[in-house]
Amino acid sequence: MIEATGLTKRYGPTLAVDDLSFSVSAGRVTGFLGPNGAGKSTTMRMMLGLDRPTAGDVRIGNRHYDELDHPLRTVGALLEAGWVHPNRSARNHLRWIARSNDIPDRRVDEVLGLVGLTSVAGKRAGGYSLGMQQRLGIAGALLGDPEVLLFDEPVNGLDPEGIHWIRELMHTLAGEGRTVFVSSHLLSEMAQTAQDLVVIGRGKLIYQGTTDDFVASATARTVRVRSPQLPELKQALTRREVSFDESDGALTVSGMDSDAVGELAFAAGVTLHELAPQRGSLEQAFMQLTGEAVEFHTGEPTPD
Numbered sequence: 024m025i026e027a028t029g030l031t032k033r034y035g036p037t038l039a040v041d042d043l044s045f046s047v048s049a050g051r052v053t054g055f056l057g058p059n060g061a062g063k064s065t066t067m068r069m070m071l072g073l074d075r076p077t078a079g080d081v082r083i084g085n086r087h088y089d090e091l092d093h094p095l096r097t098v099g100a101l102l103e104a105g106w107v108h109p110n111r112s113a114r115n116h117l118r119w120i121a122r123s124n125d126i127p128d129r130r131v132d133e134v135l136g137l138v139g140l141t142s143v144a145g146k147r148a149g150g151y152s153l154g155m156q157q158r159l160g161i162a163g164a165l166l167g168d169p170e171v172l173l174f175d176e177p178v179n180g181l182d183p184e185g186i187h188w189i190r191e192l193m194h195t196l197a198g199e200g201r202t203v204f205v206s207s208h209l210l211s212e213m214a215q216t217a218q219d220l221v222v223i224g225r226g227k228l229i230y231q232g233t234t235d236d237f238v239a240s241a242t243a244r245t246v247r248v249r250s251p252q253l254p255e256l257k258q259a260l261t262r263r264e265v266s267f268d269e270s271d272g273a274l275t276v277s278g279m280d281s282d283a284v285g286e287l288a289f290a291a292g293v294t295l296h297e298l299a300p301q302r303g304s305l306e307q308a309f310m311q312l313t314g315e316a317v318e319f320h321t322g323e324p325t326p327d
């Protein structure tokens with residue numbers, strides 16, 4: 024469990040994080056979203072004691088990061104593909120971290136197995152692909168078997184197989200009761216990964232809650248209908264003053280749920296070939312709700 028209260032960070036004239044309060048629950052994957060420059064990395068750095076808040080605070084399991092006796096055993100983080108000495112192997116790199124945190128060497132081989140690096144564990148990290156470096160970073164985060172995991176843009180530069188692997192890993196970690204907090208620019212990926220969301224813009228909280236509610240609150244629900252008796256269906260909808268759009272021989276009905284559309288068609292004696300509730304995407308909801316908070320719009324003239 025992570026709890027931010029009135030968290031604020033100012034860099035000179037820039038208010039990077041502005042009175043931010045939110046909580047992140049255990050046992051769930053929580054996505055951390057916001058346009059570029061919204062303050063996500065700054066917030067994560069403050070969680071890890073790498074930056075000091077100007078005001079407010081953030082606690083992990085009710086304690087500040089610098090009060091933790093064995094930080095790596097409480098919170099594991101992947102902030103960016105962490106620096107690894109290019110001549111050091113993955114195994115030696117992890118052993119070095121493990122020893123400085125009182126973690127037994129055998130845990131190193133366990134995490135190497137968890138991230139699928141066992142076969143290359145003795146090779147020098149300088150030759151690793153971006154995906155392998157990312158896996159090594161995640162191995163480091165898992166080393167202390169922590170209750171809380173922070174991942175900043177973990178799928179950056181990964182291929183579809185790597186992205187799928189990270190998604191499954193996050194679900195597994197949350198399923199074990201851990202708190203998983205993850206930032207990403209890939210909204211379609213987040214829609215599949217995160218059950219909950221914290222969305223910020225210009226350092227302020229825009230939304231906290233479930234991913235489903237976020238999408239539902241910002242996008243219209245519609246129903247797609249196909250029928251061999253389209254004229255009759257259109258008449259029945261028009262009689263009830265229900266609005267719809269027609270394209271490619273299908274109707275998109277607004278303002279009525281799929282049960283009601285099905286019943287209306289039945290009452291009108293209309294056969295249906297498709298009756299599919301549609302919902303907006305996380306991208307649409309994100310654009311809708313963060314539009315105001317985007318720091319730099321592309322293609323817009325700059326005011327003089």
Ligand SMILES: Nc1ncnc2c1ncn2[C@@H]1O[C@H](COP(=O)(O)OP(=O)(O)OP(=O)(O)O)[C@@H](O)[C@H]1O
Nearest residue numbers: 034037038039057058059060061062063064065066
């Ligand atoms: N060390 C720093 N000194 C001065 N300004 C900073 C510093 N770190 C961040 N900022 C500014 O604070 C704001 C928030 O930056 P931050 O990197 O936290 O955003 P972000 O949401 O992680 O962005 P992105 O998605 O682009 O990584 C930005 O305006 C950034 O320029």
